[in-house]
Amino acid sequence: MTLTNLIKTRVSQKTYLDQEVQRSLIEELLDTSLYVPNHKMREPWRFIIIDGKQKEVLKTRYLEQLPKDHVEDIEKQIDKIFKAPTIIAFLMPLSLDYDDEIEDLQANAMLIQNFLLLANEKGLSTHLKTPLFIKTDLFKSILGVNPREIVSALVMVGYADKNSAAKRRTPAAELLSYYK
Ligand SMILES: Cc1cc2nc3c(=O)[nH]c(=O)nc-3n(C[C@H](O)[C@H](O)[C@H](O)COP(=O)(O)O)c2cc1C
Numbered sequence: 001m002t003l004t005n006l007i008k009t010r011v012s013q014k015t016y017l018d019q020e021v022q023r024s025l026i027e028e029l030l031d032t033s034l035y036v037p038n039h040k041m042r043e044p045w046r047f048i049i050i051d052g053k054q055k056e057v058l059k060t061r062y063l064e065q066l067p068k069d070h071v072e073d074i075e076k077q078i079d080k081i082f083k084a085p086t087i088i089a090f091l092m093p094l095s096l097d098y099d100d101e102i103e104d105l106q107a108n109a110m111l112i113q114n115f116l117l118l119a120n121e122k123g124l125s126t127h128l129k130t131p132l133f134i135k136t137d138l139f140k141s142i143l144g145v146n147p148r149e150i151v152s153a154l155v156m157v158g159y160a161d162k163n164s165a166a167k168r169r170t171p172a173a174e175l176l177s178y179y180k
Contacts, residue, residue, distance in 0.1 A: 006117045011166050013125035014080075016158030021086045021124060023051070026157065029122070030088075033114035036107055044104035045111055045152075048089040048143060055082045062142045077131050084127070084156030088115075089134075091145055092152045108152045115155065125160035128153050 001009070030047055038044060050058055059078050063071055081087060092108050095101040116126045133139045134151040145151060 001121060003117070006120050008166055010116055010120045010126070011164045012127040013156070013158070013160045013164065014083075014127060015161050016084050016125065016156070017161050019085065019159045020052070021157055021159070023049070025122060025124075026086060026088070029115055029118045032118055033111050036110040036114060038107035039100070039103045042100070042104060042107075044092050044095075045108055046091045046149075048091065048145070049086060050082075050089070051086040055087065058142065062139060065138060065142065074133055077133065081129060081131070081154060081156055084158040086157040088155045088157060089143060089145070090152045090155065091149045093146075094148045094150060105152065112153055112155065119157060123159065124157055127156040129156065130154070 026049060034043070034045065059075075059082065062078070063075055066074055090108060090112055092104055095104060112128060116128065119126050130153050134154060137147070140147070140149075140151065143151070
């Protein structure tokens with residue numbers, strides 16, 4: 001597929017086949033994804049991969065420490081995300097400088113989009129999610145994230161159980177103007 005087709009056929013996939021994704025493939029895709037612009041070569045990222053039985057381990061550890069009245073809601077959210085065979089937490093170090101942090105978020109976003117497109121090229125489907133719980137100290141500590149890092153996104157990865165068409169976008173022609 002051409003890059004144009006890879007961009008236009010990428011869609012957020014909610015449900016997946018019960019088929020594992022090779023760790024070596026995920027590692028290869030991440031390794032390519034990180035060739036993105038990043039200011040001063042800060043390389044502001046690292047990754048935690050949750051797959052196989054570790055999804056259940058993480059869920060149990062998290063739910064048993066949650067206040068009882070949050071368990072039902074969070075369990076529903078986790079179950080939806082953990083339907084995918086592999087989940088990648090994209091992490092970003094927090095900076096002391098707000099402008100640096102915005103730049104680092106932009107670099108992270110580019111890296112993640114690279115990953116989504118490379119996954120599409122390999123016949124994998126993905127869904128990027130940012131549920132509120134990823135910002136909590138409890139979830140971060142259970143996942144093994146440092147207090148001076150954020151989870152910029154969780155990305156579900158797997159083989160789609162059905163094909164979906166891309167959602168329509170407003171054409172660029174309707175959004176652009178030439179500076180006069
Ligand atoms: C930063 C960011 C956060 C997102 N968070 C969520 C989320 O928490 N839950 C969700 O279902 N989708 C989430 N999405 C996916 C968008 O809803 C989805 O990309 C959008 O509806 C367009 O659909 P498409 O990806 O199929 O083109 C997020 C996307 C981005 C870029």
